[in-house]
Structure formats: structure tokens, C-alpha cells
Amino acid sequence: MKPLLPPRQPASERVSRTARRLFYRRGIRAVGVEEIVAEAGVTKPSLYRSFSSKDALVANCLQTRFDRIMSWWDDLELRTPGDPLARLRTLISEVARETRSPTHRGCALTNAAVEFPEPGHPARTIAESYKGAMRARLIALVEQLPVPEPVLLADGIILLFEGARASRHTSGAQGPAASMETVANALLDAFLAASPA
Incomplete structure (x- = not known):
């Protein structure tokens, strides 16, 4: 008896998964619908049955990333219950590990915002909502920690994350991005040390 093959994914999921990979690797504007359908093994009509336009497909891909990252945040909270300091240090460590990955090309949502500067474009709207x-x-x-000016600390950490991701485009994994975890923890330690007794 032949082994059962796994069920084939719906065309819409194959298109979305393929588009996310290609958009992240090469940029959204650089990838055409023809390339997506060829790699996904679907036809153009099947793509347009699920997505009314390339912009609709882009919005779907970015919203999927947004939702997955929010799920990751939820999981982080479950892994560090009642310990906001451990949660923040884990966050810094995991963002640093992602940034050091050989396949890392920055934040997909920031990249989309750069490619689509027009106010109101669906890609830009999702990127702004995500940020x-x-x-x-x-x-x-950060407001759960005994630190002065928690918004300032949070913004400092965000700037380190964004800078590390952006620097990967020009300096690679061994450039400034390699120092992000150390610098972020030093910043956190400085704010903790400044906490009133």
C-alpha cells in the first residue's frame, strides 16, 4: 500500500508563503506576479481569485508577519510569567539572535515602509500599525521595571533594534549589529542602576 501524501496546501497559502519569502529576500517591487505564481506552482487566475491585486497580496503578507510577531510576543509573556526583567532580557537576546542570522535582511515591515513611502498605501499602513x-x-x-523614564528606555532599545537591523544591509552580521545585545543590556543596566533606592 502506497504511503499517503500530505495534503496539498490551498493555492492561496502557497502564494502567500512564496510571496513572503521572495518579497523578504529581494524586495516587494522587485518581485512580479509571474515569478510568484511560477514558484508557487499556481496559475495567475488562482492568485487573483484569492488576492484582488498585488497590493492585496502584499498587505496579506505583511499582516501575516505582523500577526506572527504578536503571537511571538504572547509566547514570550507565557515563558516569563511575572518576571518583566527576564522578559526584556529574553526579548533583547532573541532579537539579537535573529539579527545575526545569515538570512536576516532587516525588518520586513520597515523594509516595506521604505519601499512604499506614500501615505495611505496598504503596505505603509500595516507597517506603521505594526511599529x-x-x-x-x-x-x-518597561513600565513594569523600577527604572526612571521608562518611555526613554523603551525608545532607546527600539533605536538599537532598528539600527542593528538596518546596519545588516551594509555591514553584515559582524558589523555594528553584532554589538546590539551587549549595548542594549548595558543601556538597561544603566537605567536599573539609576533607579531611586
Whole structure:
């Protein structure tokens, strides 16, 4: 008896998964619909049955990344219950590890915002919403620590994350990005040390 083959994913999921990979690797504007359908093994009509346009596909891909990152935040909270300092140090460590990955090309949502500067474009709208949500979650986390000016600390950490991701484009994994974890923890330690007794 032949072994059962795993069920084939729906065309919409194959298109979305393929597009996310290609957009991240090469940039959204550089990848055409023809390349996506060829790599996904679907036809153009099947793509357009699921996504009304390339912009709709881009929005789907970015929203999927947004949702996955929010799920990762939820998981981080479950892994560090009642310990905001451990949660923040884990966050710094995991962002640093991601940034050092050989396949890292920066933040997909920041990259999209750079490619689509037009206000109101769906890609830019999702990227801005994502960045706002990330900042709000980080501020809420830092506010649980005994530090002065928690918003300032949260913004400093965000700037380190963003800078490390951006520097990968020009300096690689051994450039400034390699120092991000050490610098972020030093910043955190300085704020903790400045806490009133």
C-alpha cells in the first residue's frame, strides 16, 4: 500500500508563503506576479481569485508577519510569567539572535515602509500599525521595571533594534549589529542602576 501524501496546501497559502519569502529576500517591487505564481506552482487566475491585486497580496503578507510577531510576543509573556526583567532580557537576546542570522535582511515591515513611502498605501499602513503596536508593548513591559523614564528606555532599545537591523544591509552580521545585545543590556543596566533606592 502506497504511503499517503500530505495534503496539498490551498493555492492561496502557497502564494502567500512564496510571496513572503521572495518579497523578504529581494524586495516587494522587485518581485512580479509571474515569478510568484511560477514558484508557487499556481496559475495567475488562482492568485487573483484569492488576492484582488498585488497590493492585496502584499498587505496579506505583511499582516501575516505582523500577526506572527504578536503571537511571538504572547509566547514570550507565557515563558516569563511575572518576571518583566527576564522578559526584556529574553526579548533583547532573541532579537539579537535573529539579527545575526545569515538570512536576516532587516525588518520586513520597515523594509516595506521604505519601499512604499506614500501615505495611505496598504503596505505603509500595516507597517506603521505594526511599529506602533511594538512600541506600545515594549513601553508597557518597561513600565513594569523600577527604572526612571521608562518611555526613554523603551525608545532607546527600539533605536538599537532598528539600527542593528538596518546596519545588516551594509555591514553584515559582524558589523555594528553584532554589538546590539551587549549595548542594549548595558543601556538597561544603566537605567536599573539609576533607579531611586
